[in-house]
Amino acid sequence: MPEDTDIELSADSMDAYVSLFGLNDQxxxxxxxxxxxxxxLRHNHLVITGSEKDKQLAQQVIMLLLEMIRRNEHxxxxxxxxxxxxxxxxxxGQIEESLRRVIAVTHRGKEITCKTxxxxxxxxxxxxxxxxxxxxxxxxxxxxxxxxxxxMALKNKEVERIIxxxxxxxxxxxxxxxxxxxxxxxxxxxxxxxxxxxDFMGADAYTKLIERGIVEVxxxxxxxxxxxxxxxxxxxxxxxxxxxxxxxxxxxxGFRSRVVVTGDITQTDLPAGKKSxxxxxxxxxxxxxxxxxxxxxxxxxxRHELVQQIVEAYESSATADxxxxxx
Numbered sequence: 282m283p284e285d286t287d288i289e290l291s292a293d294s295m296d297a298y299v300s301l302f303g304l305n306d307q308x309x310x311x312x313x314x315x316x317x318x319x320x321x322l323r324h325n326h327l328v329i330t331g332s333e334k335d336k337q338l339a340q341q342v343i344m345l346l347l348e349m350i351r352r353n354e355h356x357x358x359x360x361x362x363x364x365x366x367x368x369x370x371x372x373x374g375q376i377e378e379s380l381r382r383v384i385a386v387t388h389r390g391k392e393i394t395c396k397t398x399x400x401x402x403x404x405x406x407x408x409x410x411x412x413x414x415x416x417x418x419x420x421x422x423x424x425x426x427x428x429x430x431x432x433m434a435l436k437n438k439e440v441e442r443i444i445x446x447x448x449x450x451x452x453x454x455x456x457x458x459x460x461x462x463x464x465x466x467x468x469x470x471x472x473x474x475x476x477x478x479x480d481f482m483g484a485d486a487y488t489k490l491i492e493r494g495i496v497e498v499x500x501x502x503x504x505x506x507x508x509x510x511x512x513x514x515x516x517x518x519x520x521x522x523x524x525x526x527x528x529x530x531x532x533x534x535g536f537r538s539r540v541v542v543t544g545d546i547t548q549t550d551l552p553a554g555k556k557s558x559x560x561x562x563x564x565x566x567x568x569x570x571x572x573x574x575x576x577x578x579x580x581x582x583x584r585h586e587l588v589q590q591i592v593e594a595y596e597s598s599a600t601a602d603x604x605x606x607x608x
Contacts, residue, residue: 297350298322301343303357311358312339315365341368345376353391363397363580372398385429388483393429399581400426407541410573412534414519414563415543417577423543424517428477431513434539435495440513442495445474447517448526449500471498474517501526510535519544519559521551527558547595 302309302322309320316339318331327343329336342365346356354360367376379395384404386392395401400422407413407430415423431443475498478487482496490496501522516522516530519542534540544559551557566572 297347298327300350300356301346308356308358308361311361312342312365315362316342338365338368341373345373348377352394354394354396359582360396366580367398375401384426385433385481387480388486393426395426396422397581399575399577403575403577404430406573406575407539410571411538412531412540412571413542413573413575414559414566415541415575415577416546416559416563417575417581418545418547418579420582421577422581423577424473424515425477425480427515427541427543428474429481430541431515432478432481434513440537440539441511442497442513443490444509444512444514445471445478445496445498445517446501446504446515446530447471447474448519448521449502471500474498474515501530504530504533507533508535509533509538512538514538514540516540516542517544520546520549520557522558523551524556524558524561527562531562 312318313320316331317335318329318339320339320343321328321330329339329343331339342361345364345368346361349356349360364376367373375398379398379401382401383392383394395404399417403413403415403423404426406415407427415427417423428445431440431445434440435443475487478496478498482490487496491498501516512535514534519527521544522530530542531540542559542562544557546557546560546563549555549557563574567574
């Protein structure tokens with residue numbers, strides 16, 4: 282009969298095990314289910330029972346999760362499943378490397394690291410290319426990570442300003458139905474960009490940078506006729522650009538600038554029959570080696586577990602419709 286595997290918990294690990302086990306032990310139950318083991322807490326030891334292979338898998342997963350918890354990372358079911366999948370694929374080293382690499386620090390002192398291998402690839406691509414396209418479903422951190430790198434580039438004096446933009450295209454509503462002047466009308470569509478910037482800079486610092494023109498948040502239409510030099514430029518929700526808008530935006534790029542274009546080509550709010558400028562740009566520009574293109578998947582979703590399930594359900598439905606010949 283194989284012996285149990287013990288993980289001795291230090292004092293700080295003992296504080297972390299509550300988070301590891303989760304509410305009503307649901308996290309540890311998931312590890313037991315996915316790894317085919319039993320896990321019990323005995324004094325200051327975690328005791329793992331199962332086959333040798335399964336015990337080794339569970340031990341690696343638990344040690345990685347405890348390291349995440351020590352770094353104040355939120356460990357939930359989706360994070361656990363992802364960690365198990367990566368360990369099974371032999372990518373433990375990539376997870377550990379992602380944990381060690383701090384991308385940015387929020388104004389409250391929280392360290393931001395990559396949570397998935399796809400996110401790490403995305404960050405590396407931005408750092409190594411002047412122009413990066415990031416395609417992926419909601420919740421993969423496309424905008425947030427780009428914002429983190431933009432703030433770090435500004436702090437390191439790699440750029441002189443940050444420009445955040447997105448098309449003012451909405452699902453079901455029209456700008457004319459909203460009260461106020463143009464600035465007040467487009468503000469709701471730029472709000473996600475404001476929120477991310479507040480996280481990294483704080484409201485007061487952000488307001489001062491806006492007043493000095495160092496940070497600019499504006500609808501895509503405001504980019505026409507400009508040359509954007511010495512800037513970190515993020516075009517968010519780019520799936521809602523038309524072909525003309527995307528070409529206009531890409532030709533705004535000036536010297537010493539870095540551009541990140543993000544979007545989910547499965548969620549366009551353009552009128553029926555209108556081709557997404559993002560999908561077209563990726564297709565046309567893919568052969569150019571100097572342009573980075575990152576395609577993230579449902580595995581990279583770091584929001585609530587239901588978000589991943591929703592994305593997967595829609596993808597399955599779309600695949601089924603395509604197979605049956607439906608549009």
